[in-house]
Every structure is written in C-alpha cells, then in structure tokens.
Amino acid sequence: MAILTVAETETMNTKTSQQRNQKRALGRPRPDAPHTSAPSDSRLPTSDSRLPTRHSPLVQMRDISKRFGPVVANDRVSLDLWPGEIHAILGENGAGKTTLVNILSGMETPDSGTIRVEGAEVQIAAPANALRLGIGTVYQHFTLVPNLSILENVVLGAQRSLVLDLADARAQVATMLADFGLDLSPDTEIRHLALGQRQRIEIIKALYRGSRILLLDEPTSVLTPGEVASLLDLLRRLRDQGVAVVLITHKLGEALAVSDRVTILRGGRNAGELGPDALAEASRESVRHRIIEQMFGAPEAAGHPRPVRDGTGTPLLTLERISTASAPGSLALRGLSLALHRGEVFGIAGVDGNGQKELGEVIAGQRPVTTGRIVLEGKEITNRGVAAATRAGIAYVTDDRLQEGTVAALSVAENVALKAIGRKPFSNGFWLDRRAMEEAARRAIAAFDVKTPGPDTPIGRLSGGNIQKLLLARELALDPLVLVCNKPTHGLDLRTADVVAGILREQADAGKAVLLISSELDELLAISDRIGVMVDGELVAVLPRAEATLETLGDLMLGGQRRTHQVAG
Amino acid sequence: MTRQPRLAAHFAPLLTSLAAVVAAMLLGGIFLAIRGKDPVAAFAMLFSRGLGTSYGISESLIRMAPLLIVSAGLVIALRAGVWNIGIDGQLLIGALFAGVTGSSLAGQIPPPLMWLAAALAGIIGGLLWALVPGLLRVRWGLNEIITTLMMNYVAINVTSWLVKGPVKDPSVVPPQTRLIPVELRLPKIPGTGVHIGLLVGLLAVILVTILFRHTVAGFMLDVLGRNRQAAIHAGMPVNRLTLLALLASGALAGLAGANDILGVKGLFQGNWNPGYGFAAFALVYLARLDSLWIIPFAWFLSFLSIGGEMMARPLNIPTYFVDMLEGLMLLCFAVATWFERLRSPYGRAEVEIGPANAGEPPGPAVRETAVGSAAGNIGGRR
Numbered sequence: 001m002a003i004l005t006v007a008e009t010e011t012m013n014t015k016t017s018q019q020r021n022q023k024r025a026l027g028r029p030r031p032d033a034p035h036t037s038a039p040s041d042s043r044l045p046t047s048d049s050r051l052p053t054r055h056s057p058l059v060q061m062r063d064i065s066k067r068f069g070p071v072v073a074n075d076r077v078s079l080d081l082w083p084g085e086i087h088a089i090l091g092e093n094g095a096g097k098t099t100l101v102n103i104l105s106g107m108e109t110p111d112s113g114t115i116r117v118e119g120a121e122v123q124i125a126a127p128a129n130a131l132r133l134g135i136g137t138v139y140q141h142f143t144l145v146p147n148l149s150i151l152e153n154v155v156l157g158a159q160r161s162l163v164l165d166l167a168d169a170r171a172q173v174a175t176m177l178a179d180f181g182l183d184l185s186p187d188t189e190i191r192h193l194a195l196g197q198r199q200r201i202e203i204i205k206a207l208y209r210g211s212r213i214l215l216l217d218e219p220t221s222v223l224t225p226g227e228v229a230s231l232l233d234l235l236r237r238l239r240d241q242g243v244a245v246v247l248i249t250h251k252l253g254e255a256l257a258v259s260d261r262v263t264i265l266r267g268g269r270n271a272g273e274l275g276p277d278a279l280a281e282a283s284r285e286s287v288r289h290r291i292i293e294q295m296f297g298a299p300e301a302a303g304h305p306r307p308v309r310d311g312t313g314t315p316l317l318t319l320e321r322i323s324t325a326s327a328p329g330s331l332a333l334r335g336l337s338l339a340l341h342r343g344e345v346f347g348i349a350g351v352d353g354n355g356q357k358e359l360g361e362v363i364a365g366q367r368p369v370t371t372g373r374i375v376l377e378g379k380e381i382t383n384r385g386v387a388a389a390t391r392a393g394i395a396y397v398t399d400d401r402l403q404e405g406t407v408a409a410l411s412v413a414e415n416v417a418l419k420a421i422g423r424k425p426f427s428n429g430f431w432l433d434r435r436a437m438e439e440a441a442r443r444a445i446a447a448f449d450v451k452t453p454g455p456d457t458p459i460g461r462l463s464g465g466n467i468q469k470l471l472l473a474r475e476l477a478l479d480p481l482v483l484v485c486n487k488p489t490h491g492l493d494l495r496t497a498d499v500v501a502g503i504l505r506e507q508a509d510a511g512k513a514v515l516l517i518s519s520e521l522d523e524l525l526a527i528s529d530r531i532g533v534m535v536d537g538e539l540v541a542v543l544p545r546a547e548a549t550l551e552t553l554g555d556l557m558l559g560g561q562r563r564t565h566q567v568a569g
Numbered sequence: 570m571t572r573q574p575r576l577a578a579h580f581a582p583l584l585t586s587l588a589a590v591v592a593a594m595l596l597g598g599i600f601l602a603i604r605g606k607d608p609v610a611a612f613a614m615l616f617s618r619g620l621g622t623s624y625g626i627s628e629s630l631i632r633m634a635p636l637l638i639v640s641a642g643l644v645i646a647l648r649a650g651v652w653n654i655g656i657d658g659q660l661l662i663g664a665l666f667a668g669v670t671g672s673s674l675a676g677q678i679p680p681p682l683m684w685l686a687a688a689l690a691g692i693i694g695g696l697l698w699a700l701v702p703g704l705l706r707v708r709w710g711l712n713e714i715i716t717t718l719m720m721n722y723v724a725i726n727v728t729s730w731l732v733k734g735p736v737k738d739p740s741v742v743p744p745q746t747r748l749i750p751v752e753l754r755l756p757k758i759p760g761t762g763v764h765i766g767l768l769v770g771l772l773a774v775i776l777v778t779i780l781f782r783h784t785v786a787g788f789m790l791d792v793l794g795r796n797r798q799a800a801i802h803a804g805m806p807v808n809r810l811t812l813l814a815l816l817a818s819g820a821l822a823g824l825a826g827a828n829d830i831l832g833v834k835g836l837f838q839g840n841w842n843p844g845y846g847f848a849a850f851a852l853v854y855l856a857r858l859d860s861l862w863i864i865p866f867a868w869f870l871s872f873l874s875i876g877g878e879m880m881a882r883p884l885n886i887p888t889y890f891v892d893m894l895e896g897l898m899l900l901c902f903a904v905a906t907w908f909e910r911l912r913s914p915y916g917r918a919e920v921e922i923g924p925a926n927a928g929e930p931p932g933p934a935v936r937e938t939a940v941g942s943a944a945g946n947i948g949g950r951r
Contacts, residue, residue, distance in 0.1 A: 366802060386804030398802060407796040418792065419803045427785045434783075 056119070058083045058244050059104070059135075059213060064113035066099055071461075073099035075268040076113070081213060085276075086235055086245040088255035091265035091295055091493075097248045100265070101215050104246075105137040106130035136206025137215040142198050144190045144205075150177070151186035154205045176204045180234065196227035200234070213244045218491075220254055224351050225554060232258045252288060252494075264294040271295065292494070309529040315339035316513045317363070317394075317482050322372035323537075324362050332358035334537040335372070340482060340513040345504060347528030348517040349553050355537035356517045357399065360486045363515070364396035365389030376481065390419060393481035397471050397488055399517075401464065405471050408460025412452055413441035415459045416474050444473035449499075465496045472500060476507065483507055486517045501527050521550050533557055583862065585905045586855040590869070592905070593897035597890065604886075611884055619876025627762040631833060632871035635660075635825040637770025639849040640856075640863045641777040642821025648781065648858055649814035650794035655702060655717030656822045656846030658724030659695040663823025665728045665746070666694030667830045668837035669736045672747035680753050688827045695823020696816055698724060703815040707808040713815065725842060732839045744839035755832040764832035771864065773821060778860040790814055822846075848874070851895045854902055870895065 059081040066074040074096045081087055089097045102108040104115070106127040115122055117133050124130050130137070144153045154176075155169045173186045180200050190198060199219060206214055216235075220228045235245050235258055249255050255262060259279065264272040272294035279287060317340040326332035332355045340346055350356050361367035363374060365386040374382045381392050398405045406415045417426040417437040425436040441455035448469040452462050459467060468488065475483060485504060489497035505527045508514045518524050524531050525548060532542045533556040541556050598608030619625040639656055646653040653659075671687035678686075702716035729744065738747040755764040781787035793800040793810050800807050825845065830837060852870050856862035877891030 365804070386802070387806070390804050396802075400798075403796070404798045404802045407792055407799050409795055410792070414788070418799070421788055421803075422785050430784055430786075432783050432785060432788060 057081060058118060060114075060116040060119075061100070061104065062114045062116075064100065064103060064110045064115070066096075066103060066108060066110050072268050074103070074110070074113075077265065077268065077270055079263055079270075081244045081246060082261070083212065083244050084239055084242045085260040086239050086247060086258050087261045087263065088247045088249060088259040089263050089265065090249070090252065090255055090291060091271070095265040095295075095493075096268040097265055098217060099268075101137075101217055101246060101248060104130065104135060104213075105215055106135075107137075131209050131211070134210055134212040135215065136209060136211025136213065137217075138199065138202045138206060138219060139217060142195075142202055144198055144201060146191035147189055149187045149189055150184060150193075150201055150204075153190055153201060154186075154208050156205075158209050172208070173204070176207065180204060181230070194227075196223050196231070199223070199227075199231065203234070203238075207238075207243075212242070213246070214238065215246045215248075217248045219247065220249060220251060228254065252291060256284065256287060256291075262291065264291060266295060295494070309341065309344040313341055316342050316377060318373075318375045319363070320373045320375070322359075322362055322369050322374065324358055324367055324369045326355075326358060331370075332537055333362065333369075336534075336537065336539050338532065338539060340515060342511050342513055343508055344529040345508045345514040345516055345527050347524035347531040348515065348534055349521060349524055349531055349557055350519070350534035351557050352519055354534045356534055357486060358537075359534070360396055360398070360484045360515070360517055363389070363482070363484050364394055366396070390478060390480075395475035395478045395480035395483050397475050397483070397485040399486035399488075399490060401467050401471060402460075406459050406467060409458050411441075411456045412445070412450075412459050412462070412470060413437040413455040416441045416444050416455075416470060416477070419474060420478060440477065444470055444477070448473050465492045468492060468500065469496070472503060476503075480512065482513045482515065484515045484517070487519065488516070489518070489520065489523055497523070521553050524548075524553070525550070582857050582859075582909075585909050586857065586862075586866070586902060589855065589898055589902035589905045592901040593894055596897050596901070597894045600893070601886070601890075606884060606886060611880060611886060614880040614884060615873070615876040618879035619872045622879075623762075625872075625875055625879060628875045629868065629872040630761075630763040630767055632875055633867050634764070634766035634770040634832065635828050635843070635845050636848060636852065636867040636871060637767075637863065638773050638821050638825035638828060639845045640853050640867060641770070641773040641860065642818035642825075643846075643849045643853050644777055644858055644860050644863065645780070645790065645821075646814045646818035647853060648794045649790040649810060650797060651706075651811055651814040651818075652714045653699065653717050653815055653818045653822075654714055654846070655699065655720045655724075656818070656849060657842065657844060658717075658721035659698040659819040659822035660826040660845060661724045661728045661842060662698045662826070663691035663694035664826030664830050664841075665731060665736070665837045666823070667691035667827030668746040668749075671749045671827075671831060672738075672836065675749045675753045683753065684755060684831055687831055688824060691823040691825075691827025691830070692820045693823065695819040695821070695826065697819075698823070699815045699819020703812045703819075706815070707812050717815075721846075728837070729839045732837055738836070746837045749831070749835040751835065754835055755828075766828040766832040769824070769828060770867075773824075774860055774863055781860065786810075786813070847892075848895055851899050854899060 057080040059079075061077065061079040063076040063078060064074050065072070065076055077096060077100055079087075079089075079100065089100065091097050099108060103110050104124065106124040106129050109123075109125060115124060117135075122129075122133060124133065124135075127137070145156070148156070151166060151170055151173050154173050155164070155166065170186050177184055177186065180203070182197060182200055184193070184197070190201065193201065203214065219231060223231060232254065235247070239245055239260070247255065247259065256279070260276045262274045262279065263270065264274075272291075274287065274291070317338075319336060319338040321335040321337055322333050323331055323335055324333045334355075336355070336359065338346075348356055348359065358367060362369055365381065365384055365388060368383050372382070373380055376392050376394065379392060381389050381394070384392075402408065407418070410418075413434075414437060417440060420426055421432070422429055425433060426440070427433055438455045444450065445452060445455065450462070450466045450469050450473075452466060459470065462470070468491075472485075472488065483504070488504065489500050492500065501523055504514050504516060508529075516524065516528060525545070528545055528548075530542055530544055531548045531553065532539045533553060534540070535557065543552065594612065598612065601608040601611050619629060639660065643653060643656060667687040667690050670690035671683060674683045674686055677683075698720055699717070702711075702713045702720060705711040705716050706713045732746060733744040736746055738745055740747075755766055757764055758767065779787075781791060789800065789805045789810055790813070792803065792805065793807060793814075797807065800810070829843065834841070848870050852863060852866040856866045873894060874891045877894070878888055880886065881888045881890065
C-alpha cells in the first residue's frame with residue numbers, strides 16, 4: 001500500500017492544476033452525454049484545445065528496461081503513443097511486447113526508464129494507478145465475472161461510494177452497448193455472451209473508467225474471422241474519437257489493416273518504427289517485407305513445394321462414427337468418421353470450439369468415446385486410455401502447453417521424459433535414469449534450437465515458443481505412427497511457426513500420418529494434403545489440397561455450404 | 570552451473586522456515602509476557618531442560634520417532650496433491666491393532682517376530698482407515714479432505730468402544746488393552762535410552778527421499794501433485810497413484826501408532842490421542858515438503874514439546890503453549906513465504922511447491938510465485 005500511495009502523490013505533485021482539471025474532465029464519463037461516436041463529445045480529445053493535440057504524444061516511454069532473472073525482456077525500449085492513433089507492436093515471441101505493455105498497465109514495474117503521460121513523469125506501480133491515468137487494458141484472458149450482469153461488471157470497482165448507484169450507470173452502459181453494436185440489455189449475465197461480445201464488454205469497461213489509452217494484448221486470438229473484422233472496425237472508430245489504441249498481435253495482416261503506426265521489437269529492443277507516412281506511402285507488399293525484415297533481421301523463409309497425397313490406399317488410423325460428450329447431455333463429437341494414411345498431413349479446420357480439441361483427445365485416449373471405434377493398423381484402441389494409445393503409436397501435442405502439456409516447476413529434462421518415464425531409456429520401470437533424461441533433453445534442445453539455460457531449468461521459465469518446441473520434441477521422440485497436433489504454432493512467432501510446420505511436413509514425408517488441428521488457415525493450406533472442416537462436432541467436408549482455398553474453407557467453417565447441403569438433401 | 574549456487578539454492582528456502590520459527594517464538598514470548606510470565610526465563614528453561622538434560626535429550630529423540638514416520642507418509646500424500654488430514658485416526662487404529670496383536674502374541678513367540686507382527690498389524694490398521702477415503706475419492710470423486718478428517722472422529726469413537734469392550738484387558742478397571750511387558754518392548758539403541766523406533770523413523774524418511782529422487786513411482790506422484798492434468802495427459806495411472814499416496818501415508822501413520830505402543834506405552838488406552846498429525850503438518854511445511862529436511866524439524870518440534878512439558882510445570886504455563894507455538898510457526902511460515910515471493914527476482918510466473926491441484930480438491934493449497942528462485946527447488950529436486 002505504501003508504494004501505491006507514494007507513486008500517486010508523486011503523480012499529483014508533478015501535475016499542473018490545468019492537467020488535473022483536464023484529468024477530471026476525461027476521467028469520468030458524464031451521465032448526460034453520449035459516450036462514443038459524436039465528435040463533439042467532451043470526453044473525446046479531438047477538438048478540445050485543452051487536450052493533448054496530435055502534435056504531442058499522450059504517452060512517452062523512454063529507455064524502459066526490465067529483467068526477469070537472467071532474461072532481459074526490455075532493453076532501453078522507447079515508445080510514443082499519440083492520441084487518435086492505432087499503434088501496433090510487433091515482434092517475435094520473447095521480443096518483449098507483452099512486458100512493455102504490462103509496464104504501461106502497471107502489471108510490472110520497470111527496472112529503469114521513465115514514463116510520461118501528457119508530459120508529466122509518472123510511476124505506475126499498480127493497475128489502479130494506470131486506470132487513474134486513463135490507461136485501460138483488455139487482457140487476453142478476460143477478467144469479467146460470469147454470473148454478474150454486464151452493468152455490474154462494467155461498474156465493478158469503478159464506483160467508490162458505499163451505496164451502489166446503478167441508475168445513472170445503467171443509462172450510460174446502455175448507450176455504450178448500443179454504440180458498440182451490441183444489442184444486449186445491461187442486465188444480461190456475462191455467461192450468456194460469446195467471446196467476441198465479452199471482449200467488447202471489456203473494452204466498454206475500460207472506456208467507462210475514462211480510459212484514453214486502450215491496451216489490447218492479442219485481442220484477435222480468441223475471435224472468429226467475422227468478429228475480428230468488426231473488432232478492427234470498432235478500434236478504428238475509437239481511434240477517430242481520439243483514443244490511443246495499442247495493439248499487440250502476431251498477425252501482420254491485421255496490424256497493417258488498422259495501424260497508423262507500427263513499432264517493431266526484436267530481442268527486447270526497438271528494431272524499427274513505421275509512422276503514418278511510411279505506412280501510407282509504400283505498397284502493402286513492401287511494408288510487409290520491411291516489417292518482417294525488422295522483426296527477424298532476414299527475409300521470410302520460403303514455403304515447402306512438394307507433391308500432394310490424395311488420401312487413397314489402406315488407412316493407418318480410422319475413426320468410425322465417433323461420438324463423445326463434452327458435458328453431460330451435450331455431444332462434442334457427433335458420429336465423426338475419418339481415415340488417416342501414411343505420409344499425409346490431414347488438416348482440421350474449424351472455428352474454435354467445434355470439437356477439434358475433443359477429436360485430438362479421443363485419438364490420444366485422453367477422452368472416452370461414447371460410441372464408435374478407433375482402429376490403428378488393424379488394432380482397436382478405443383477407450384484404452386492414454387498409456388495404451390501411446391504404446392500403440394499415437395502421439396498427441398496438446399494445445400494447452402502450460403496446464404496440460406508441462407509441469408512448470410519440473411525441469412526441462414523431466415518434462416521431456418514425462419510421457420515415457422516408465423520405459424527405457426528413462427527408467428527400467430522402477431528406478432529412474434536421470435542421466436538418460438538429461439541426455440534426451442540435451443538432444444531435444446540441440447535438435448530444435450531451444451533457448452534455455454540448460455536441461456535442469458524449470459520449464460515454466462521458458463518462453464511459449466521454446467516450450468512448444470520441447471513438446472514437439474517429446475512426442476517425436478516416442479517415434480509414433482500417428483502424430484496429432486492441436487494448434488502447434490499458436491502464439492509462435494513467424495519463424496518458429498515455420499520451423500514447426502516444416503517439422504510436421506517432414507514427419508509425414510517420413511511415413512507417419514499427421515493430424516494437424518489448427519485455426520490458422522494459411523498454415524493448413526501450406527502443409528496439408530487434405531483438409532477437413534469441423535462444424536459442431538462433425539466433419540462437414542474433406543477437401544483435397546487442390547480444391548481448398550481460404551474462401552471455400554472459411555465458408556465451410558461458418559456453416560454456409562453445409563446448410564445448402566442439407567437443403568439439397 | 571557451479572556447485573556454489575546449487576548449494577545456496579538448497580539452503581535458501583530453509584531460511585524462510587527458520588525465520589518463521591524465530592518469529593513464532595517471539596510472538597509466543599509476547600503472549601507469555603501478556604500473561605505475566607517472564608518469556609526470557611521461560612525460553613531459557615525450555616532450552617536448558619530440553620537440551621541440557623539427558624532426560625530432555627533422550628525424550629526428544631523418542632518423541633521424534635513417531636513424528637518422523639508420520640511425516641514421511643504425509644510427504645508422500647502432500648507431494649501427490651492428496652490431503653490426508655486423517656493421520657491421527659489412522660494412527661489410532663494402527664496403535665490399537667498393534668496393541669492387541671502385540672499383547673496377545675507377547676511371550677508366545679520370540680520378541681522380534683512379535684514386533685514385526687504388531688508393526689504389520691499397525692500398518693494394516695492405518696491402511697484400512699485410509700482405504701475408505703481413498704476408494705471414495707477414486708470411485709466417486711469425494712473430497713478426501715472432508716472424508717479423512719471425518720474418519721478421525723470415527724476412529725476416536727471406534728477405538729474407545731473397542732477398548733471399553735471387545736479388546737479390553739478384563740483384569741483392570743480403566744479401558745485399555747493388555748500390557749506388553751517392559752522387557753518385551755522395543756530394545757534401546759545401544760548406549761542410549763532411546764528405543765529403535767527412531768531408526769525406523771529415519772529409515773522411513775530415507776526411503777521416501779529415495780522414492781521421490783530415484784523411482785518412477787515417486788516421479789509420477791510428484792507430477793500428479795504439481796499438475797494433475799499433465800499426469801492425465803502423460804498417461805499416468807492417476808487413480809492408482811492417488812490411492813497409493815493415501816494408502817502409503819495411512820500405512821505409515823499406522824506404523825507410527827505401533828511404534829508408540831511397542832516402544833513407549835506397551836498398551837492402548839481409551840483416551841490416548843497424541844495428535845501427531847498436526848505437528849506433522851507443521852513440520853512437513855517447514856521442511857517445504859523436502860523429506861530430508863524433515864529430520865531436523867522433527868527433532869526441533871520434539872524438543873519443543875518435551876522442553877515445553879518440562880518447563881510448563883515449574884513455571885505454571887499450560888502445556889498447550891507448545892501447541893500454540895506450532896500453530897504460530899505455520900502462520901508465520903505462510904506470511905514468510907509471502908515475503909519470499911516479494912523478493913523473488915522472477916516476478917509473477919507461478920510455480921506450485923506443494924499440493925496444488927488446479928481446482929480440485931478445493932484445499933488450502935500452498936502456492937508460491939517464485940519461478941526458479943530458491944523456492945522453485947523445493948522438494949529435493951537438486
């Protein structure tokens with residue numbers, strides 16, 4: 001508490017009274033005024049002379065450094081945020097994007113460097129300070145209370161009085177909902193909302209608290225393509241109203257579609273910045289090229305040209321009318337059938353939550369099926385459990401690296417040995433062979449270029465991309481017949497993602513069968529031989545690579561073609 | 570990595586525990602002062618009687634034996650993420666089984682065989698008492714915190730009924746089993762007044778250490794305790810491991826009961842309930858689930874309770890004072906780990922050091938946020 005108070009006093013002392021007034025004007029929406037859209041809105045800085053103009057930055061971060069133990073996350077990074085701009089921060093995994101934004105939102109405190117908001121130096125010791133300065137954050141994992149209403153969630157923590165006064169707030173929130181294109185009552189409980197809607201509520205929550213700076217960390221990773229488009233529209237509108245929007249993303253296309261300014265980080269340092277002029281002048285392709293070069297220091301690697309397999313011959317793995325329940329009474333898979341052949345990458349496309357995860361778990365033996373058969377090389381492995389499926393030759397790379405794939409506190413070596421711990425070479429069934437575990441880990445580290453201090457480092461200290469490489473190494477070391485991968489490149493930087501995709505292709509070419517579940521259509525199109533589309537627990541189409549395009553897949557994923565199928569008979 | 574930081578990493582977490590112990594003693598001293606006792610004199614007497622007299626020393630070592638055995642079992646359960654709150658009940662049943670078996674075989678067969686038979690009976694008793702919550706947990710997912718806790722009360726009443734009726738020594742008035750004659754009890758370690766139960770306790774701790782450092786089963790239990798979902802994902806037999814952890818800690822609790830019957834008491838009395846379970850929780854957490862560190866902490870808590878008893882009478886301080894000190898230690902330990910987290914150079918990334926099954930069972934899971942700091946090395950990983 002002491003830290004917090006000191007920081008606040010400091011903030012207040014350095015502010016002029018004019019700035020203080022200004023802050024008050026900005027800090028809280030007036031109940032009688034509309035809160036978005038109209039340019040005349042007093043909250044919005046564009047036309048108001050007291051407010052920071054477009055000629056001076058709203059936030060200036062200078063020489064920010066932050067270390068986590070031996071890891072330097074930010075090394076003298078600087079960043080300017082201007083009102084009325086969308087500012088994308090791009091960079092590889094571990095480039096320091098999230099740390100930088102966490103520092104601005106008060107989640108982390110910098111080791112050195114200065115932050116100025118409207119020219120006044122501030123210490124942001126806690127998220128509450130950031131909120132008071134008008135910095136609102138929309139986190140990747142939402143912070144809404146599911147069984148409270150929209151209104152209650154928005155107001156939560158924003159009201160300082162003892163008596164909860166929802167009457168004023170209700171009108172405001174209703175206006176904001178309408179402005180945001182959400183046809184919802186403020187009394188709707190959050191649990192009834194889709195992810196995209198929840199995200200908008202998060203944004204409303206930040207704006208309700210008077211945020212003029214909106215930080216979004218990977219906001220599109222949880223959204224369907226349609227939701228992404230309308231989120232980007234919304235961000236444009238907020239920008240036009242004078243909000244400074246910070247967008248962290250891995251998706252270059254999205255960044256270029258909306259950004260006025262792009263900052264590129266590499267290895268914790270500033271690697272480049274493109275302002276509105278640079279972004280407007282150059283052609284889309286050359287901008288792309290420049291950014292990729294600044295992110296990686298080298299041009300993007302080439303694709304993998306190759307012959308495509310057509311999925312004929314004797315299947316290696318067959319699923320016959322598989323059904324499984326997600327919760328009592330609701331089916332996650334509905335009579336799904338699938339045949340997987342040696343040498344092919346079978347891609348599974350679909351909007352998240354259409355049974356893809358359950359499909360992977362069923363094959364891995366991690367989730368029981370209620371009906372149907374799973375046959376591997378003529379042997380039935382239905383409902384035999386994970387250990388039996390693994391022995392039979394199934395490897396499964398989970399999409400949940402942290403909660404399921406690894407044990408954070410255990411070492412890299414122990415995690416690499418996790419799935420084969422009861423067998424040679426890691427044990428004789430009773431006694432562990434720690435030296436063999438360490439050797440295996442060293443091999444995996446070398447083969448996959450994993451960045452870690454050593455095999456005895458707790459795996460939780462590694463970055464997501466490096467953990468993913470180790471997971472893949474672990475499954476490949478099982479020398480499986482069938483490799484099931486759920487979102488193996490999710491959240492990875494472009495180069496690492498490319499390496500991982502290349503490995504999957506190699507595995508197929510070496511005679512294994514790969515089932516690749518992904519929400520990245522580009523990736524599926526790049527390495528799959530056939531692509532199946534899952535909707536609502538069913539495989540609605542299986543397309544050979546030659547017939548699959550972004551458009552056809554996208555249409556199938558959103559259920560368009562399926563409906564016509566049904567009508568046709 | 571050089572030797573130096575590894576060694577430091579191994580010792581650093583203990584500093585937190587020691588700080589907690591010191592803080593608890595200070596708080597206890599304040600409490601004494603409020604009650605009008607001289608804390609300096611009290612602690613001086615506690616140390617001088619507990620450490621400075623041969624009676625204090627050997628009584629502490631005798632008391633250490635059951636604590637070591639019980640804690641060895643508790644470490645297995647807690648590291649597997651299984652909350653066995655039923656140690657005391659399992660111990661009572663084990664003690665009763667051992668008392669009945671021992672006294673009926675005493676004089677009939679050679680003493681070593683009788684000890685083995687009684688110890689085995691104790692193990693079976695503890696095992697049976699842990700089996701009920703174990704099956705309930707594995708079959709129907711019932712929270713073992715509740716079931717093991719409740720089984721304690723069942724054990725207290727079942728043993729007191731048995732010892733009043735079916736297995737009562739008919740020749741005496743108070744409810745108790747037949748006495749095992751002094752000469753047929755566990756022998757002393759040569760040259761000391763301490764019976765060989767202490768060696769059994771040390772052996773149990775060493776075996777548990779080996780279990781976690783060098784065996785597949787120990788590794789799997791560790792994984793289960795740290796991340797249940799990862800254990801499922803890796804194809805580990807999660808239910809069997811859960812049951813194993815509970816049964817192992819129950820069996821060791823039963824053995825601890827047998828130890829006290831065969832080494833100290835010679836019979837099971839109806840009102841006897843030493844409450845080692847709580848002390849074991851305190852010391853296992855102070856030792857940060859690292860089985861080898863249990864040894865010094867078990868000794869320390871034994872010394873405290875013996876010294877406390879020896880100090881209590883002359884100074885007119887209730888013996889409950891020592892129980893209060895143990896409670897304060899746990900409390901201070903919880904606070905100290907919080908400070909430890911603040912100092913951690915690695916920020917917020919979470920690492921669990923103890924039983925922390927995400928979501929279930931909903932227990933007082935001890936979580937720490939200190940990746941790779943000294944705390945990350947808890948549990949004898951080095």
